[in-house]
Amino acid sequence: MTFLDRMADLAESWWEATATATPPTAPAPGHRELMRQVAAAVALRVVRPEVGGADPSRLVVAEEVAARLAALQGADGLFSSDGNLHSPPDSAFAINDLGATIAVIDAADDPALAPLRRRLLEIGERALPALLAGGVHTPNHRWEIASALVRLRALDERAVQRAEQWLAEGVDVDADGLYSERSANYAAFVSNPSLLVLAEALVRPDLVEVVHRNLHAQLVLTDADGVVETVFSRRQDQDGAIPLSAFHTQLRRFALAGCETCAAGAEVSEPRTPELAVGALLEIVQEPTLGAELPPLERWPETDVVRHFPGVGLLVHQHGGVRTVVYGGSDVPHVNRIGSGLAGNPTFLRFRAGDAVIRSLRLSRVMFGLGPFRSEGLVVDDGVARLHERAAARYYQPLPVASHQPDGGYRLTDDGRFQASMAFGERAHDEVELVTDVAVRPGPDGVEVEVTAAGVDTGWSLEIALGEGTVTGAAEVAPEVYRPLSGVVELRKGRDAVVIETSVGSGADMAGWYDPGEAYTFLGGTDALAGPRLYLTGTTPGTWTLTLRRA
Incomplete structure (x- = not known):
């Protein structure tokens, strides 16, 4: 069985557990999950046309899901989720899948997909003005929005200019290949895939090299259980576990290009969960060469x-x-x-x-x-x-006479441990x-x-x-x-x-x-x-x- 077939089998199970298990009358999942359901339906139809041809129900469900997605879109073209209201970056996550799905439909040349394409294009057209003007609040959001913009560049020539404006800030990566958020989760699912899209669309090989360096760092950070170290992360995953399999298609890309280090990582990181397999399948249908068999390893990298x-x-x-x-x-x-x-x-x-x-x-x-x-x-x-810490707390002396207030009303200030109306900065103290x-x-x-x-x-x-x-x-x-x-x-x-x-x-x-x-x-x-x-x-x-x- 090929890599493509293995990912398709797992994606089938994900589809059955999500899209078909939730009737259109049920409360809608978030916009990102809905768009991922539509994308998965299109990918499965492309790689297994005999299934889609014999049983068109998947396509019918996908069109219903797309309609539910459109209903979640605000008048400004944006989506809201998890308290992030009318959010350009949150919307960009769905629009990235949307842009990729439209590209897959165009390459498939399947007339049955035309109505779905029109629906998705309408959603993209409504979102694009807000993405052109909207802002962000985390480092990785810049690359997610820029990636979504270049996917929709055919709709507005300003999309590329705005993407390049974000990229002009410089990618927040250190000498070891780690992004400023230090997060394996956001590297795997946001920064790396977005930078790869931008690299191809804007002919920026330097962005490809950023991703390559990051992957080599992630491999060093991976333990024998295939879990990437996250203790140093600045995001939610600092207390969690991110599997190396989240990076598999990225590793596979460089493995197929001849990198033995990435080949060793790809060899042990094939996705085994339906959620990750859906993402891998979407990448393969966009770039079929990613489905090629991995080259045999001539030697394993040094374990020390x-x-x-x-x-x-x-x-x-x-x-x-x-x-x-x-x-x-x-x-x-x-x-x-x-x-x-x-x-x-x-x-x-x-x-x-x-x-x-x-x-x-x-x-x-x-x-x-x-x-x-x-x-x-x-x-x-x-x-x-060597690790070092100096922890200290203060006991404060009486205020100097010149700082006295007749009404006893002193500034509310921060002592470093707590706040009080004590004008801490004007007092002598013992530590x-x-x-x-x-x-x-x-x-x-x-x-x-x-x-x-x-x-x-x-x-x-x-x-x-x-x-x-x-x-x-x-x-x-x-x-x-x-x-x-x-x-x-x-x-x-x-x-x-x-x-x-x-x-x-x-x-x-x-x-x-x-x-x-x-x-x-x-x-x-x-x-x-x-x-x-x-x-x-x-x-x-x-x-x-x-x-x-x-x-």
């Missing part, structure tokens, strides 16, 4: 990797089946807040030995509700990754500080973590989030919460195991905890991890060590 990504504060160290990821690139210490669009994940290390996985290390402190340790940066020196330095020494069989804390006397708790497996050397003190019985704990899954050794005592007098900080708790929220967790506890100041190694 040491890669420092300074732009995002990340180090990947891999030797055989042992992989260490060290992270120190949080935005929170620099902007002093948690927020959408900021890298805020407090995980500073991940480790795996084969199938035995340490999902996360997070360090909490009793420190004025400031939240867990988040390094101010990552320095790699002679193979040692309570906690300075934390972490030295991480990855090796071929494990990693040593040395933590030194200086400053205030307080308690700390290290959370070690465990992957699946059997835990020995620890007591389960609550559901999925473990405390070490001695200085050695083992997590075993199958033939693989991670041994956890520490210089910290069992600390039975102090229960372990994770504190997300007041930025979450005052709103009743949390970024805490679920699943099995092992806790070590102790007090500052002092130095202690933790070793994770393959058994």
Whole structure:
């Protein structure tokens, strides 16, 4: 069975589960899903004409879905979704699929598709003026809108000019090939595909090279389970998991062009889910050469990797089946807040030995509700990754007499932790500080973590989030919460195991905890991890060590 057939089979199942399972009288899904349903119907008809010819019901449903899509379009030609009202960028996601679908219909030369084409063209014509004038609110939106514009360039010559105006800002990619949002999700589904469309339409080979570099970075960031590292992301996926298969057709493109690195990635990333297969099928019908069989690999890339990504504060160290990821690139210490669009994940290390996985290390402190340790940066020196944070809180002195207000009404100001009518900036203050330095020494069989804390006397708790497996050397003190019985704990899954050794005592007098900080708790929220967790506890100041190694 060919790659095209495999993707078509999965796309068929997606179509049956979405378009045909939702009657036209039901509440409409979002505009992006509706347009994807129409696009899938057209793609399936093109690659399997015998099905479409014998049973035209798919085309009938597609026309009904297109009518529902048109009904969602506002008077200004825009769509709204997820609170983004009359949104040019959100609309551009659907218009990109729409433009691609019209191109597929034109290439197919199938008279039965003519009514659907007219409907889609009407939707595009209504949206285009708003896309020509509309703005954005995230970096990737620029490329999504620009891509949608060039797909509709035949309707208005200004479309290319506007796309080039967005591109003139320069693509937000660093020397390692990572975009400013640091998001695998948006790289896979927005920036990379949009830049490839723009590269072809505007004859910009430099944009192709941006995508190629990004793919090589994503491959280094992918673990043995085929999951791309997202701990450093500034978007929603910083706490999630993005499969390498989301990049498959992009990898396939460069593999077929002769890149052995991308060929190795494509070999292990073919989509297995219907949702991803629909996207792959849409690309293949637009560009049939993407469906060609992958060239045989003459050699697999080197599995030993040491890669420092300074732009995002990340180090990947891999030797055989042992992989260490060290992270120190949080935005929170620099902007002093948690927020959408900021890298805020407090995980500073991940480790795996084969199938035995340490999902996360997070360090909490009793420190004025400031939240867990988040390094101010990552320095790699002679193979040692160094993390550093200074956390401080203030106690304020009385105002100088010249600043007194007879009515006691002082300016509402931000202390960095909270706000109060205290004119903080006009007061002398005393600081309570906690300075934390972490030295991480990855090796071929494990990693040593040395933590030194200086400053205030307080308690700390290290959370070690465990992957699946059997835990020995620890007591389960609550559901999925473990405390070490001695200085050695083992997590075993199958033939693989991670041994956890520490210089910290069992600390039975102090229960372990994770504190997300007041930025979450005052709103009743949390970024805490679920699943099995092992806790070590102790007090500052002092130095202690933790070793994770393959058994």
